[in-house]
Amino acid sequence: MDKLYTAWRFLVCGFIVTNSRENLENIPHLHRLQKRGPDHCNLVKFGNIQIIHTLLSLTGDKTIQPVEEDGLVCVFNGEIYNYKNFGNNLKSDLYSIFESYKANGDNFAKSLDGEFAIVLFDMKKNVLHLSTDVFGIKPMYFAKNGKNFAIASYPSLIRDLGFSNPRRMAPNRTVKLSLDDMSQVSEMSVYDFDLKQHKDS
Secondary structure, eight states, X not given: OHHHHHHHHHOSOEEEEEOOOXXXXXXXXXXXXXXXXXXXXXXXXXXXXXXXXXXXOOSBSOOXXXXXXXXXXXXXXXXXXXXXXXXXXXXBTHHHHHHHHHHHGGGGGGGOOEEEEEEEEETTTTEEEEEEOTTOOSOOEEEEETTEEEEESSHHHHHHTTOSOOEEOOTTEEEEEETTTOOEEEEEESSOOOOOOOOOO
């Protein structure tokens, strides 16, 4: 039973996001994503950005990703445990990401309790947010070359697109990037640990 539970925890969705001109459906390691998300595989293009997401539906209604809402585009892997804090009428936990972003802006991830790797575009502001859960349980790899970028659940998918040095996103981080030139705008922690000793005796 323990082995089955461990396997289930890691079999939660997968994605690749890029502005590369390569045909994502033809990349050699795409089958790895399909094993992560057996419920649905979706390819969507937003301008020059391509997204493939494979879904394992867990929380709320089955929600095909990516989801676009009022200029926001989100794809994520994981589960938001406290999603009902953002409204009892949310169809699934993904929508809590939108609600938190609308309320908290760049600090949106600080209100989320869960295991997640989030890719969130704000098309109106022309920025991209990448956010990882506190302990980095859900993997997310990133690479860029000039204005070109790739984000994925596996580094092999990024190498398939010709990027040579994909790096795993550090845990407990939210990074904001400009879509104009992929420069980093800001970086912050998701949760701020208090590691000070408060005992005085």
